[in-house]
Amino acid sequence: MRELSILSGKGGTGKTSVAAAFAALAHRPVLVDLDVDAANLALLVEGEPLERHETMGGQEAVIDPAVCVACGACEPACAFRAIETDASGLARVVESLCEGCGVCAHVCPAGAVRLDPCAIGRWWRASTPLGPLFHAELAAGGENSGLLVAEVRGAAQAAVRAGAGDLLLADGPPGIGCPALSALTGTTLAVLVTEPTPSGRHDLGRIIDLCAHFHRPAAVILNKADLNPALSAEIEAFCHERGHPVVGRLPFTPEAMTAVVEGRSLLSVTDQGMDQAVRSAWTAVEALLATLPES
Amino acid sequence: MIIAVASGKGGTGKTTVAAGLARVWPRPVVAVDFDVEAPNLDLFLNATMTREIQATLPVPRIDPALCTGCGACRDACAFNALAMVGPVPMLFPELCHACGGCLLRCPTGALVEDQRLLGEVLEGRTPRGGRVFAGRLRIGEAHAPPLMRKVRVALRASLAQEPADVLIDAPPGASCPALEAVRDADLVVLVTEPTPFGLHDLRLAWGAMKGLGRRMAVVINRAGFDDQGVRTFCAEAGLPVLAALPFDRDVAEAYARGRTLDEVGPEHAGRLRALAQAITALATPSGETAHA
Numbered sequence: 001m002r003e004l005s006i007l008s009g010k011g012g013t014g015k016t017s018v019a020a021a022f023a024a025l026a027h028r029p030v031l032v033d034l035d036v037d038a039a040n041l042a043l044l045v046e047g048e049p050l051e052r053h054e055t056m057g058g059q060e061a062v063i064d065p066a067v068c069v070a071c072g073a074c075e076p077a078c079a080f081r082a083i084e085t086d087a088s089g090l091a092r093v094v095e096s097l098c099e100g101c102g103v104c105a106h107v108c109p110a111g112a113v114r115l116d117p118c119a120i121g122r123w124w125r126a127s128t129p130l131g132p133l134f135h136a137e138l139a140a141g142g143e144n145s146g147l148l149v150a151e152v153r154g155a156a157q158a159a160v161r162a163g164a165g166d167l168l169l170a171d172g173p174p175g176i177g178c179p180a181l182s183a184l185t186g187t188t189l190a191v192l193v194t195e196p197t198p199s200g201r202h203d204l205g206r207i208i209d210l211c212a213h214f215h216r217p218a219a220v221i222l223n224k225a226d227l228n229p230a231l232s233a234e235i236e237a238f239c240h241e242r243g244h245p246v247v248g249r250l251p252f253t254p255e256a257m258t259a260v261v262e263g264r265s266l267l268s269v270t271d272q273g274m275d276q277a278v279r280s281a282w283t284a285v286e287a288l289l290a291t292l293p294e295s
Numbered sequence: 296m297i298i299a300v301a302s303g304k305g306g307t308g309k310t311t312v313a314a315g316l317a318r319v320w321p322r323p324v325v326a327v328d329f330d331v332e333a334p335n336l337d338l339f340l341n342a343t344m345t346r347e348i349q350a351t352l353p354v355p356r357i358d359p360a361l362c363t364g365c366g367a368c369r370d371a372c373a374f375n376a377l378a379m380v381g382p383v384p385m386l387f388p389e390l391c392h393a394c395g396g397c398l399l400r401c402p403t404g405a406l407v408e409d410q411r412l413l414g415e416v417l418e419g420r421t422p423r424g425g426r427v428f429a430g431r432l433r434i435g436e437a438h439a440p441p442l443m444r445k446v447r448v449a450l451r452a453s454l455a456q457e458p459a460d461v462l463i464d465a466p467p468g469a470s471c472p473a474l475e476a477v478r479d480a481d482l483v484v485l486v487t488e489p490t491p492f493g494l495h496d497l498r499l500a501w502g503a504m505k506g507l508g509r510r511m512a513v514v515i516n517r518a519g520f521d522d523q524g525v526r527t528f529c530a531e532a533g534l535p536v537l538a539a540l541p542f543d544r545d546v547a548e549a550y551a552r553g554r555t556l557d558e559v560g561p562e563h564a565g566r567l568r569a570l571a572q573a574i575t576a577l578a579t580p581s582g583e584t585a586h587a
Binding site: 016036097099102177179203210231257 | 304392400440444468469473475495517521547551
């Protein structure tokens with residue numbers, strides 16, 4: 001199976017716009033949105049939801065105020081500062097900060113702490129004109145996003161193995177932490193979308209280091225390349241030095257944002273030659289993918 | 296006063312707003328970059344980061360001479376970071392959340408504290424002398440919040456010496472790093488853009504953060520497109536819209552050259568100053584008056 005993962009380090013460089021355009025150009029793709037914090041691919045590639053799954057995992061502490069003896073033992077024991085006490089000393093768990101370790105339950109002399117299983121989030125399988133789409137939404141509270149990434153990615157990989165498509169095309173999360181790690185491990189090729197800004201340049205270096213750490217091949221797309229030609233040249237030289245091909249150079253155009261507002265793909269944007277630039281990037285990515293061993 | 300600049304979607308302009316506000320803030324202010332996965336605030340404030348301290352997380356190490364192989368530590372670990380391999384436990388350090396639960400449960404004291412490198416806590420100053428704090432997550436480290444807590448410790452020590460307002464540049468998203476960044480804020484400023492992505496992710500971030508009980512408000516960046524959807528949502532959610540910052544090529548080019556919004560032109564600087572005023576007014580607890 002071949003898997004293409006679109007990542008960036010810095011957010012908002014154009015991952016989802018590139019992913020949606022590539023989805024229209026790829027041969028029989030299975031699509032998956034691995035940015036479970038803020039999944040947007042389904043807004044550009046609309047479809048019919050076919051299945052919905054709840055993902056449970058981990059636990060969270062709940063303190064029964066009727067049993068709490070206000071001894072104050074749990075608050076300092078919590079490594080996540082997730083326990084607050086009120087004026088009378090009664091303890092309360094801040095749900096969104098609790099990581100479910102259970103230390104409070106262990107130190108509570110009164111047995112006031114209960115550990116409830118919690119919902120990590122939910123994910124959907126949808127049918128779209130471009131192929132099957134898997135996407136997820138993290139439960140409010142936001143714990144364990146890496147686990148939800150692994151689950152929705154696993155479901156999409158299983159679909160490719162079952163013959164639902166020829167390529168897994170993943171729209172990844174920003175950053176280099178747990179969701180990005182979960183999205184990157186074992187992928188065939190990472191496509192890193194960056195922009196010629198000081199932050200785009202800096203964060204590209206971070207995500208390239210992460211790809212090297214996991215021995216993953218990576219290619220780069222420079223979005224808004226004409227915004228700062230000098231910095232674009234510097235980024236190209238840096239990629240060359242690190243051995244990562246720059247497979248696409250997309251222009252800056254406000255029409256790209258208009259397309260997002262209207263739910264259209266970058267392939268519908270002709271201003272500054274955007275459509276041709278995206279097609280040529282895809283051709284290069286496809287050629288590169290063909291040279292890489294299946295994962 | 297602690298102000299956190301956050302967003303659901305990445306790239307909506309958190310750093311643009313945070314750096315711009317830091318430059319026009321009417322009172323002494325410390326800028327804090329809590330996006331430890333992709334820290335960029337220092338680049339736009341031209342800060343020189345002069346101190347770099349390695350931050351570590353206490354994780355267990357097993358002393359095989361004392362371990363009786365009872366398995367209490369494995370049973371205690373909610374994150375499956377400990378497994379019994381034959382008679383002894385084995386630690387998978389990347390899964391460890393450093394809750395300390397295993398150390399509390401080991402009956403023979405066979406678990407001792409070891410350290411895992413999280414990354415670095417960075418401290419520096421802008422050319423005008425403003426303090427800047429940041430964190431830089433180690434490549435391969437999965438958990439951002441523990442490093443953010445280390446940055447906060449350094450920040451608090453500095454504030455104790457020399458009090459100031461705090462402006463936080465938060466990481467994107469709606470999961471633990473974003474929530475950790477805003478947890479102490481007097482006001483969370485959510486930066487969005489008038490696109491379906493911006494609105495969708497604003498709704499998610501607001502939904503995740505409202506459980507923290509922080510006051511929240513919205514800044515619409517890249518205004519100029521139809522923003523009725525965002526404004527309708529804000530009205531329904533009771534979120535005041537504090538500013539609409541226009542989108543044009545000049546702004547994008549200035550950002551690409553590392554300039555802050557106030558440097559683009561006087562009208563942009565004026566909008567930032569008005570935003571700073573609106574924020575301080577909203578974040579000041581009633582009964583206190585913001586000194587100008």
